[in-house]
Amino acid sequence: MAEQDTTTEPTDIFLWANQADRDKDQLDIDLFLFTKGYTVYATNYAKELKAQLKVLFLYDMISTVQTGAATGMMVRDFEAAAAEDNVLERTELEKVEHAQEVIEQIMFGEEGLEVFREGEHEFKKVKGIIARFKKQDGEPFFIGKLLPQSQVLKGATAWMYDGDSFQPFSADAGLRITPDNQVLVAGNDCFAFSETKFIRMFGYDAKKFAVAEEKIKEIEAHFKLKFPEGMTFDALVRDTPSLVTKLQKVDPTVVTQDQVVEHADEMGLELMTDDAEGAIIIMDAKDAAKFVNLLNDDYVTSDMTGIKYELKGKKELRVSESTAE
Structure with a gap:
């Protein structure tokens, strides 16, 4: 009897982009924070932010891949490729220990995740943010971004400019989310749109x-x-x-x-x-x-x-x- 082949095919990033583009209006989004020790926290967000989240996390990533498909973008193994124009680096999720750790906490332990509260937890310990996109009954994909402390505004030390005057910053903390593409986890693969940020995010320098x-x-x-x-x-x-x-x-x-x-x-x-x-x-x-x-x-x-x-x-x-x- 022949042995069963248990190897999985790499995720087709171009098919992913086309499907995500097709389904973008039907995708639910959940946000998670993870710390420097890779502990994951659930978060809540106002429904008014949903459209902005897609702009900050998803749309440019879809556009980058679709444009790449038209201009001959190559997908190469992260372990062997050098960062260069029109090359997207890919590696298997199971090779990236901390990325797998974060995704598994979300996939299999979501019900037990604590909700992040600034009064109980500290933003200075947060390393990154993960947005999970999921169509009903579909497979989720995850987009990650680093959250350096320079992007965190603490309520005690920040002001707002409202109308024609400075006002106290009314929230416990504020975040500035950069719109750049960093890391996608789709299927069993990680795609590093930014090699340096991928390495910093998960401590994996293949x-x-x-x-x-x-x-x-x-x-x-x-x-x-x-x-x-x-x-x-x-x-x-x-x-x-x-x-x-x-x-x-x-x-x-x-x-x-x-x-x-x-x-x-x-x-x-x-x-x-x-x-x-x-x-x-x-x-x-x-x-x-x-x-x-x-x-x-x-x-x-x-x-x-x-x-x-x-x-x-x-x-x-x-x-x-x-x-x-």
């Missing part, structure tokens, strides 16, 4: 992860490493953003396993080894960081003072020919 994964493969090919059962180097790196960044410039081929172990001993670092297997033991993210720092030659001893340092940044000094002579 290009860095892709480089880090290649470095991990090189490291595992050149070094013998040992981890606790169920742990992998890849998982440790994914959970530690500083390691992802550090791996971008590491060249695993310039030093050997013996050199790494010897240098760790010289620096007094507690890098464990398995004498029987000759492997370097990595127990946690702290050990992984120590190992990557050793690969990157980030531990040095000053010839002048004998003090040992961990380097946070460095620049190679190149001796000029005249000085060398």
Whole structure:
């Protein structure tokens, strides 16, 4: 019996735009806020805002995609594409942990979501806003925008200009929503209309992860490493953003396993080894960081003072020919 293919087809963004354009007058809209820790809150809004919400969130996005269809816009994988004109970057929702976390809270836990109240919660902890668009009995789609603090007006420190005079700001807080296109979640896919804002919104820099994964493969090919059962180097790196960044410039081929172990001993670092297997033991993210720092030659001893340092940044000094002579 043949195995069933469980892969899903990527969302057709051009079909999405045409259907959203067709159904735009029948779409219900719900607004949600999410915090820097990706906790989602429900919100309420006055019915007078519904038309404005479609203008701020939806219409320009539809127009951008439809115009792109007419001008040959390409859809490419976020992990491989570079930000460029007439290219829309796409990735699978399940790859973007925090985006999936936000959407699942809305999809499966909406009834239990707290309603955001400025008196009980704080806008300074809010990271973004999600608008859910849904036609009755249809599949929803979600449009996200960042909410930097520069777009939040606090009632205690803001004024209104009404008619010919300044007046106290009567609300607890005010928001300025920018009309730019940022992120769409449709079906099982995320579309990054703004690469930088997508990365900031959900903390997902796939290009860095892709480089880090290649470095991990090189490291595992050149070094013998040992981890606790169920742990992998890849998982440790994914959970530690500083390691992802550090791996971008590491060249695993310039030093050997013996050199790494010897240098760790010289620096007094507690890098464990398995004498029987000759492997370097990595127990946690702290050990992984120590190992990557050793690969990157980030531990040095000053010839002048004998003090040992961990380097946070460095620049190679190149001796000029005249000085060398």
